[in-house]
Amino acid sequence: MGVGFAAESGRHTGMSRLRVEDAALLSGSGQFIDDLAKPARLAHAAILRSSEPHALIRSIDVAKARALPGVHAVVTGEDVRSLSSPLVVGVKLPMECWPIAVDRVRYVGEPVAIVVAADRYVAEDGLDLIEIDYEPLPAVVTPHAALDRVNPPLHEAIGTNLVNERRFSYGDPETAFAAAAHRITVSVAYPRNAVTPIETYGVIAQYDPHAGTYDVTANFQGPFSIHAVLSRALKVPGNRLRLRTPPDSGGSFGVKQGVFPYIVLVSLAARIAGQPVKWIEDRLEHLTASVSATNRLVTLEAAVEADGLITALSWDQVEDVGAYLRAPEPATLYRMHGNMTGAYAIPNVAIRNRVVVTNKTPTGLNRGFGGPQVYFALERLTAKIAAELSLDPVAVIRRNLIPSDAFPYRTATGGLYDSGDYAGALDIALRNGRYQELLARRDAMRAQGRLYGIGHAAVVEPSVSNMGYVSTVMTPAERAKAGPKNGAQATATVALDPVGSVSVHVASVPQGQGHRTVLGQVVADVLGIRPEDVQVVTELDTARDAWSIASGNYASRFAPAVAGTAKLAAERIRDKLAAIAAGQINVRPDEVIFEGGRALARHNPDNAIPFARLAAMSHWAPATVGGGEVQALRETVYWTPPQLAAPDSEDHVNSSLCHGFIFDFCGVEIDRETGRIVVDRYVTMHDCGTILHPAMVDGQVRGGFANAIGAALYEEYAYDSDGAFLAGTFADYLVPTVAEVPAPEILHFETASPFTPLGAKGVGEGNCMSTPAALANAVSDALGVGIERLPMTPAMIRAICGGAEPARPVSAEAPANSPEPVIAGRGLTGSGAAEFAVSQQELWNTLLDPDTLAGIIPGCHSVTRVADTHFRADVTLGVGPVKGRYTVDVELSNLVEPASAILSGTARGALGSGSGRGHVWLEATGAGTRLSYEYEARVGGKVAAVGGRLLDGAARMVIGQFFKALGRQARKASGQAGNAGWLARLFGGTR
Amino acid sequence: MPRLRRDETTSVRFTLNGEAVSRRADPRMLLSDFLRHECGATGTHVGCEHGVCGACTIRIDGTMARACLTLAVQVEGAEIETVEGLAPEPGRLSVLQDAFRRHHALQCGFCTAGILMSLDTLFSDEPEADEVRIRDVLGGHLCRCTGYEPIVRAALDAVSRLRSGKTNV
Amino acid sequence: MKPALFDYVRADSLDEALDVLAAEQGDARVLAGGQSLLPMLSMRLARPRVVVDIGRIPGLDVIEAAKDVLVVPAGLRQATLLVHPGLERSHPLLAAALPWVGHAQTRARGTVCGSVAHADPSGELPLCLVALGGSVRLASKRGRRSVDAREFFTGLMSTDRREDEMIEALAFPGAKREAGYAFREFGRRHGDFAIVSVAAIVTAVAIEISVGGVNDVPARRVWPRLDGSALDDALNTLAWELDARDDIHADQRLRRDLVRSLGRSTIAEASRCLA
Known part of the structure; x- marks a missing residue:
């Protein structure tokens, strides 16, 4: 395997060398975006974000913010509209995708205004002073709701929330299904999540008004096709948008592709402010509004023979991309298009793909990108086939695997699998992973009455994306009109300086993958020098460096494409050096070899010239060398694989160049009492082609596995049914810690890719695809109930294995007269009742008299009458230390004096917004008046996102305080005194 | 009883990695921002600003602390140690840093500074720290790249070398 | 995520701190370890006019152990209490809960009193204080008073502390000789807020169970030495009485399930300790 190959040939590639990146990172001298030296006059931006999932913006008042000392500029959607164009949308649609809300907000967290100030603190002070008047609209939150035409469209010009639909048929799925012995279906839902890098987004932008150029540094990761989207949005030619990346980036996992709308915003803010502007996203912003994987509903049906052979698949996918179809979406849906049969030889495939928009954060790149969604369905299906047909799940997988002699293998949908021996890898995994032991362990555990299950997943991991795959979303006719898109340009430059030392530059943007280490190994091997003698620069500058649209660090393209291209560039310079050396040592160029820091004659090692001297020669003695094409100074190679053609007229597409293979199996135990899932053993077998650096490959596997543990068991960007975002902190969005991530057993199998210069394939994303499915299969096996959604929370598991709940004892009934509302479900609804020792009319007068409302609304500073039945109050609301000032509008309707009324209200403040509607009834009793009420409320914005736990408590407390004050006021109005004990008993002593 | 007004800055004097430092801060400035942007010690990273991710973990008067959960004005007179102070001298690495490099216990390196500060503090407080203790302390850090296992191994390697008296490299 | 403006007072004595609290009429927050306050400041959920730093007041971090009662002053850090000599013997419940x-x-920074002042419904320390029947000593310019822990927590993050008062110290009664103590908790991840936490104290004649994370304040019940189905029934009644709610981490059903199962196992562990 990898290590052996390298050791045998005595080279560096394939060895787990120490990373050249590490010493600086370990010493605190990394250069991340927020560490860079500051340009003169740098100002700082903060972004005001929508508290509403869906609303019209009636007005934005920025006057107070502009007047705040230290604030340099305030930017709104109007400014952005006047200076830029919308971001290009990948599908022809009447959808304007602006990086900031213009006249309407469509998701919680959508930028609404930008404050540029002397520092971030003052900028946030400015945000507090901006007043926005929203007119809320009903929110469309789920893909089901988006498909329901009853619900309002997010983009009125489109008229529907189903923004794209395509059907595909490959082979003859109808006949295969008609002839099938069994038809087996799974319906699953993949959740919203993301691998949330620990470093957030950052952008530093400057604008030169004389030259009309933007100079931007951002921790963007590519693809640099987005550069074209950016320059178009900023209305400048590409050469007037200089985009650079910092030397270090604190993780990306695809997510930092999503920084690009902010490149537009911060660029414009710098232009408007007339000075350089920096924006560093904070964690609340990141979790709420950076980017998410798509949530997807999948119904997948298989035509199956009695022995488990799958003859056809029928996919029905509903892809939820959030509020906008933001570039490069709907790429998540089409990235896997050539791989819809996974690791299996299935000749007939039907696909129905629908893309819907909802009032949630727009989606984008995320580790696995489309793979987790596909394999959660496909591998749940193979497990279900085994369960329903009483077959061994491994036998079902084996029965369907692409035969080992079939490579390169063309899939039904057009993918061209480069290499593999899936059955061979599977056998070794079962043997070396001690699968029989695991089976015995399950038997033993079950014999003890424990809930134990085994799951498997076989996955093909695509890498090096075809830049044309997204165009599969268009019909062949539309594609023909738009012109071809294809390939995967990679670039690398190898340069020699006047003292003969070697530099390498690539157009990739590392986020921790050790590019510099691996490129040093690869280039050193070609040139016969030491890796430490090669200097690698990986930060990118579009004004200076060689790059193309596929540049960037995504789609696991580093090892197969970028490192391979560096090898080609090194070979080109080596060949030139060989020609020069030939003249120096008097041999033919093909007799020159490079070894040990020398160029030498193959058959006479003593006939040599030091590498440095040879490499310097074209600088010092070009005439001797021969000048022109012969000299060896700097070579840039652009490489694109010929296998990545545009989609054909029948929608076949080879969506990726390389296809690794993964086979995972695992054992999980479920704690019946708590619903907790414990991963007992996890074995993951990878064939990622030739391994360039074994430790880094294992690092990629471990990292992807940990991310997948999060996706399978912990992480979800949760939204309330009304569109409020609920996972705004790291205490709500649960990233696994060391205690939650077991160590997987990693196995390797190497079949070199014939399509890449080094034989390598991508490896970083596979476990994000395989692991959630394998774990769900294991949990399904343990429970005997099929898992259909993620994450598998204790509540979900306990609902399956908990059985019937012991009944509520009569003694535990809630007290009937509690003034505190009963909160049921996730939304805020409640009801209650209270008795007052005043007459019905007195209580009515008190309740509906605006002059007394000021005295009884908790925390009320003032009440003004807007109309007869419309009051506006300025109130401070809070729980414990959490206090915020709100403008509360209350409107009264359905007044039936003195018996009932409806109160509807909204509250807005810096911490978020709320709205509610309550029905109040007054009923005369012997002692006085009984007031009963029901209400429903929703809360949005920051409080919902960061303090979900606070909400219902706050509602109860505020309502409790309100009625307490109401009682006091009513008594005062009726001229009664005393009776405090009764009131105190009613309101004060309930807990 | 000094009272610092909201809009005024004051001089905060402390030692940073053994050197006396004085920089100005207003009351609300977070120590994380103060170290990074006023003192230029950018090795301490900011990942969440609410105390969960652990990237900003430093040492204040010998105990581990989240810089983002500390005000700059609180550290008047304190001894602050950050990742920049871990190496015995420029160009060398401590036993712990070297173990991280050998075990590939970092990838992007963004969360690393905080983890190093926690482990360095643990090992000086508890030279006999075992894997349970190491895992408990690591539980206060989020890492998205490594899956944690190499970090645990690096920590175990480092603590055993430190116990056997190995010196910095 | 940066705090709004506030004045900062570094109190040199308790009196100075109390002066500020009295003067600010509820618009001052006490800063001890800052582990609960700082996130609230940075998110601008809390916007006090003044922050009073009590971290430099001499003597506020010295534990008094008198007559089996552990008196924990306002400046004492949680980590310091965790390694307090003999804690496992004198206060086995605290020793079990603190980790x-x-x-x-x-x-390492957070204080015991700060956690109690914050009154998070999932907090382990408020639960322990209630379970042990401890008390809270409050100080203000008006004087001092002591409040029974079971009266102190009045609601979600709300306490009986008046606006001019600060917690000066907590009193944790020591372990009774003839009692077994146990603490258990269930959370989603290492270090997360508890979904349900249970403290149990079992004596020859009684079971005292306290539950955190379900209601706005820790709930406590005292039962005779129930076992078998009588204990199951009592736990079930408790589970339903606690009025659990749904959130993104757990639903009502799981919380009730955990009150029943964690309640049973914690009581069993405390009973074993007694034996």
């Missing part, structure tokens, strides 16, 4: 409080890094 569940946050993370090692936040325990």
Whole structure:
């Protein structure tokens, strides 16, 4: 395997060398975006974000913010509209995708205004002073709701929330299904999540008004096709948008592709402010509004023979991309298009793909990108086939695997699998992973009455994306009109300086993958020098460096494409050096070899010239060398694989160049009492082609596995049914810690890719695809109930294995007269009742008299009458230390004096917004008046996102305080005194 | 009883990695921002600003602390140690840093500074720290790249070398 | 995520701190370890006019142990209490619960009193204080008073502390000789807020069970030495009485399930300790 190959040939590639990146990172001298030296006059931006999932913006008042000392500029959607164009949308649609809300907000967290100030603190002070008047609209939150035409469209010009639909048929799925012995279906839902890098987004932008150029540094990761989207949005030619990346980036996992709308915003803010502007996203912003994987509903049906052979698949996918179809979406849906049969030889495939928009954060790149969604369905299906047909799940997988002699293998949908021996890898995994032991362990555990299950997943991991795959979303006719898109340009430059030392530059943007280490190994091997003698620069500058649209660090393209291209560039310079050396040592160029820091004659090692001297020669003695094409100074190679053609007229597409293979199996135990899932053993077998650096490959596997543990068991960007975002902190969005991530057993199998210069394939994303499915299969096996959604929370598991709940004892009934509302479900609804020792009319007068409302609304500073039945109050609301000032509008309707009324209200403040509607009834009793009420409320914005736990408590407390004050006021109005004990008993002593 | 007004800055004097430092801060400035942007010690990273991710973990008067959960004005007179102070001298690495490099216990390196500060503090407080203790302390850090296992191994390697008296490299 | 403006007072004595609290009419917050306050400041959920730093007041971090009662002053850090000599013997419940409080890094700075003042319904320390029948000593310019822990917590993050008062110290009664103590907790991840936490104290004649994370304040019940189905029934009644709610981490059903199962196992563990 990898290590052996390298050791045998005595080279560096394939060895787990120490990373050249590490010493600086370990010493605190990394250069991340927020560490860079500051340009003169740098100002700082903060972004005001929508508290509403869906609303019209009636007005934005920025006057107070502009007047705040230290604030340099305030930017709104109007400014952005006047200076830029919308971001290009990948599908022809009447959808304007602006990086900031213009006249309407469509998701919680959508930028609404930008404050540029002397520092971030003052900028946030400015945000507090901006007043926005929203007119809320009903929110469309789920893909089901988006498909329901009853619900309002997010983009009125489109008229529907189903923004794209395509059907595909490959082979003859109808006949295969008609002839099938069994038809087996799974319906699953993949959740919203993301691998949330620990470093957030950052952008530093400057604008030169004389030259009309933007100079931007951002921790963007590519693809640099987005550069074209950016320059178009900023209305400048590409050469007037200089985009650079910092030397270090604190993780990306695809997510930092999503920084690009902010490149537009911060660029414009710098232009408007007339000075350089920096924006560093904070964690609340990141979790709420950076980017998410798509949530997807999948119904997948298989035509199956009695022995488990799958003859056809029928996919029905509903892809939820959030509020906008933001570039490069709907790429998540089409990235896997050539791989819809996974690791299996299935000749007939039907696909129905629908893309819907909802009032949630727009989606984008995320580790696995489309793979987790596909394999959660496909591998749940193979497990279900085994369960329903009483077959061994491994036998079902084996029965369907692409035969080992079939490579390169063309899939039904057009993918061209480069290499593999899936059955061979599977056998070794079962043997070396001690699968029989695991089976015995399950038997033993079950014999003890424990809930134990085994799951498997076989996955093909695509890498090096075809830049044309997204165009599969268009019909062949539309594609023909738009012109071809294809390939995967990679670039690398190898340069020699006047003292003969070697530099390498690539157009990739590392986020921790050790590019510099691996490129040093690869280039050193070609040139016969030491890796430490090669200097690698990986930060990118579009004004200076060689790059193309596929540049960037995504789609696991580093090892197969970028490192391979560096090898080609090194070979080109080596060949030139060989020609020069030939003249120096008097041999033919093909007799020159490079070894040990020398160029030498193959058959006479003593006939040599030091590498440095040879490499310097074209600088010092070009005439001797021969000048022109012969000299060896700097070579840039652009490489694109010929296998990545545009989609054909029948929608076949080879969506990726390389296809690794993964086979995972695992054992999980479920704690019946708590619903907790414990991963007992996890074995993951990878064939990622030739391994360039074994430790880094294992690092990629471990990292992807940990991310997948999060996706399978912990992480979800949760939204309330009304569109409020609920996972705004790291205490709500649960990233696994060391205690939650077991160590997987990693196995390797190497079949070199014939399509890449080094034989390598991508490896970083596979476990994000395989692991959630394998774990769900294991949990399904343990429970005997099929898992259909993620994450598998204790509540979900306990609902399956908990059985019937012991009944509520009569003694535990809630007290009937509690003034505190009963909160049921996730939304805020409640009801209650209270008795007052005043007459019905007195209580009515008190309740509906605006002059007394000021005295009884908790925390009320003032009440003004807007109309007869419309009051506006300025109130401070809070729980414990959490206090915020709100403008509360209350409107009264359905007044039936003195018996009932409806109160509807909204509250807005810096911490978020709320709205509610309550029905109040007054009923005369012997002692006085009984007031009963029901209400429903929703809360949005920051409080919902960061303090979900606070909400219902706050509602109860505020309502409790309100009625307490109401009682006091009513008594005062009726001229009664005393009776405090009764009131105190009613309101004060309930807990 | 000094009272610092909201809009005024004051001089905060402390030692940073053994050197006396004085920089100005207003009351609300977070120590994380103060170290990074006023003192230029950018090795301490900011990942969440609410105390969960652990990237900003430093040492204040010998105990581990989240810089983002500390005000700059609180550290008047304190001894602050950050990742920049871990190496015995420029160009060398401590036993712990070297173990991280050998075990590939970092990838992007963004969360690393905080983890190093926690482990360095643990090992000086508890030279006999075992894997349970190491895992408990690591539980206060989020890492998205490594899956944690190499970090645990690096920590175990480092603590055993430190116990056997190995010196910095 | 940066705090709004506030004045900062570094109190040199308790009196100075109390002066500020009295003067600010509820618009001052006490800063001790800062582990709960700082996130609230940075998110601008809390916007006090003044922050009073009590971290430099001499003597506020010295534990008094008198007559089996552990008196924990306002400046004492959670990590310091965790390694207090003899804690496992004198206060086995605290020794069992403290490792569940946050993370090692936040325990190193966070104070015991701060956690009680914050009154998070999932907090382990408020639960222990209620379970042990401890008390809260409040100080203000008006004087001092002591409040029974069971009266102190009045609601979600709300306490009986008046606006001019601060917690000066907590009194944790020591272990009774003839009692077994146990603490258990269930959370989603290491160091997370508890979904349900249970403290049990079992004596020859009684079971005292306290439950955190379900209601706005820790709930406590005292039962005779029930066992078998009588104990199951009592736990079930408790589970339903606690009026659990749904959130993104757990639903009502799981919380009730955990009150029943964690309640049973914690009581069993405390009974074993007694034996």
